[in-house]
Amino acid sequence: MKQRIIAFLSLLFIVFTTGAAISMLYIAYTTTELKKIITLHGIEILRQDLIIKIQNVEQDLLTVHTELGKNLDKIVLNVTDLDNAINNCRGCHHSPLITQKLGQIKSNIERFETSLSHYITASADADRIRAIKIEAYTTGAELMSVTSEMAFIANKRLQERTSKALTGVKSAQWILAVTLAVAFLIALWIAITLINNILRPINELIAVSQNITSGNLGYTTSYTDNTEFGSLADSINEMSLSLREGNEKVVQHMNRLAGLYKVTLPFHSVSNITEIFREVSSSVASLLDVEQCGLMLQDAAQQYIEHKHPAHGLSEQEVSSIRIPKKTVLELYYANNRRPLLINDPQAENFPRELLGPAAGNVRNLLVGWIRLQGELVGLLRLANKRDTDFSEESIRLIGIISNNISVALENTKLYEDLKAQMQELKETQEQLIQAAKLAAIGELASNVAHEINNPLTSIMGYAELIREETDLESIMKDIDIISKESIRARNIVQQLLEFARRRPLEVKEVAVNNLLKETVSLVRVQLKDARIKITEQYGNLPVIMGDPNQLKQVFLNILNNAVHSMTDGNRELSITSSTDNSAVHIAITDTGHGIPADVLPRIFEPFFTTKKEKGTGLGLSITYKIIQSHRGRIDVRSEIGKGTTFTIVLPVQPVANGLAHSRL
Missing domain, CATH: 1.20.120.1730 (Four Helix Bundle (Hemerythrin (Met), subunit A))
Known part of the structure; x- marks a missing residue:
């Protein structure tokens, strides 16, 4: 120009x-x-x-x-x-x-x-x-x-x-x-x-830039001449083609990353090793477009590397026939400098023919990635017959990344199995602790229960002696009715105690909190009477909540027993109130005992922490806290030395069945 x-x-x-x-x-x-x-x-x-x-x-x-x-x-x-x-x-x-x-x-x-x-x-x-x-x-x-x-x-x-x-x-x-x-x-x-x-070349160049800006990478202009504009048009055409090529590489790389993410993500969420075999074989085969894909792991004796089922493109019978001595695999692993093994011409290369499987003549190409656990070779990822083309260096990079993720997934599966065993053991231990706490609470109630049972038994024995002396049938029938009522009363007391002490699975259902409080109070009423404790009950109009009534009764019983033990002298009063704010139910249990010291208050919910020395287990309030947590509630404590303590329990009105379903208590 x-x-x-x-x-x-x-x-x-x-x-x-x-x-x-x-x-x-x-x-x-x-x-x-x-x-x-x-x-x-x-x-x-x-x-x-x-x-x-x-x-x-x-x-x-x-x-x-x-x-x-x-x-x-x-x-x-x-x-x-x-x-x-x-x-x-x-x-x-x-x-x-x-x-x-x-x-x-x-x-x-x-x-x-x-x-x-x-x-x-x-x-x-x-x-x-x-x-x-x-x-x-x-x-x-x-x-x-x-x-x-x-x-x-x-x-x-x-x-x-x-x-x-x-x-x-x-x-x-x-x-x-x-x-x-x-x-x-x-x-x-x-x-x-x-x-x-x-203007013509400028308009052409503007059109090219607008197309490139709008995302039409690779768009070129047909404008040519021997001026500077022609050189600029050629440069812009080259730039556009270069941008398209670069963008295609980025898109391919992103697709590979997305494919890798899609492939490897399920590895870390699957806890069953059979599911890992299925996920690996299907997803990796889809990502690398191969006809055969599967995992080979060492046997229990660590002598052979065996193909696992399920595998993509292989029947169970074909899978069982692919078995290689671990020593042979290790020699191949070190001979290849621990890099994935790439074979695009199986007939011309030297390697263990067992890798080809039962249909060795039908295998066109082969790619092997190594599976390691804590640095030790434990297996391999086998891919065969890539469609339309051979395996490339990019395939090697991908199989290396996938193999590492499979190694992590297998290690996570092993850890998950160990964790499941430990969690089961912990669950059993927790259940034993809960049962021990229940038995401790029952032990504290034993004298009260015995007194409660003794009264109807005394009546039964007295009316039985009267029956022997009476000859009037009508009087005898009245005495028998009294004996029957007292027997039912004794049976109900024993059933309540057994119901509380029985080891039973978690049961989530609708709970009327006021009724549950009244039943718990009836279990300690004799104990309150013997300790000369005045009880005041104020129950509000509460909605029904979802929970385990047996666990909630244990919570109320633990707090009531602690309240009774704290009131040994002075003014002895126990107050129980219930209320609601439509979103939650509030239960407040207040005593006039000696109170909890400020340095002790932060630790009262710690397991095995107790101030009762040889009389306490230190599990009551700890279990109480965990039960309330499992019900998605909370428990607050206010205490003042010499004036008493107030435990406030807050339970949500909304159903909490899902939360309880995963509770280990």
Whole structure:
């Protein structure tokens, strides 16, 4: 484009220079003609002066010796001036005709001067003087005639020169105008051409940039030329193609990463090893587009590497036939520098033929990734028959990443199995602890229960003795009714105790908290009476909640037992209140015992922490806390030394079955 602009500007310069040169030539020519016209005008003035002088001499000659005549000196002076004028005229450059006429005038002037001289000096008779005068006058008339003829010729030539000069000026004007018009048109054409030559590639390049900006990578322009715009278009085309190629590589890489993520994510969420075999074989086969894929792991004796089922593209019978000594696999592993094994021509390469499987002749290519646990080789990932092409270095990188993830997944599975065993053991231990806490609570209730059972038994025994002595059937039947009622009462007491003490699975159902509180209070009522504790119960109108009634009863019983033990002297009062704020149920149990010290309060829910020394297990409040947590509730404690303690239990109204279902209590 730079060369094109220079060429156009050069053309414009040549046009202007040519027009200017032509105009200058015409102007120079016209100037020369004008100078000649000016010169001719000067000559014409001399000629007019010559004619005037001739006329003056003739007039002087006619008026001499008259009143109007001048003196002879003046006539002589005019003749001298006439001679000088003709000499001046002859000194100029004239055409041959004018030069001839000037010669004639010079000759006539000389004759005229001779005649005047004769006339002035004559002293003969009057006829002779008259004849000389007539001769002088005749010579002057001839001189006047020749001068007039010469003036006519000169004037005509002056007019021709003037007309020619004016024509030259007009021609110069036209040439200049045409030159300017042509230069303007050429300049306009050059401008339009340059604009088109500049705008077209610019528009093409803008279109390319807009397409690239909108995401149409690889878009190219067909614009080509040998200017800088052509080079720029070629560069942008190369850039666009490079961007598309780079974008395709990025997309391919992202697809591989997405595929890897999709493949490896399930590995870490599957806890069953059989599911890992299935996930690995199907997902890796899909990612790398192979016909066969599966895991091979060492056997229990660590002597062989065996193919596991399920596997992609292989039946269970085919899988069972692929079995390689671990020693052979280790030799292959170290011989390949621990890198994945790539075989694109199984017939030409040396490796354990067992890797090919039962249909060895149908295996076109093979890729093996190594499975390691804690640095030790425990198996391999086998892929065979990649569709449409051979395995590549990219396949090696992918299989290396996948193999590492499989190793982690297998190790996680082993850890999960160990964790399951430990969790089962922990669950059994927790259940034993809960049962121990229950038995401890039952032990504290034993005397109260015995007292409760003793009262109906005493009544039964008394009425049994009366029956022996009575003979009235009606009285006997009344006594029997009383015995039956007391027996039922004793049975209910024992059933409540057994219901609480029984080891049973978690049971989530609707719970009426007020009824549960009343049943728990009935279990400790005798204990409260013996300890001379006054109990106050205020139950609000509560909604039904979801929970395990047996666990919640254990919570209430643990707190009530602790309250009874804390009130050994002074004012002994126990307060139980229940309320709701529509989103949760609040149960507050307040005693007037000795209180909990501030340094002890943060630790009361720690397992095995107790202030009762040999009398306590330190599990009651710890289990209470965990039960409330499993119900997605909370328990708050406020205590003041010498004034008492308040336990506030908050249980949500919303169902908590899912939370309880995973509870290990």
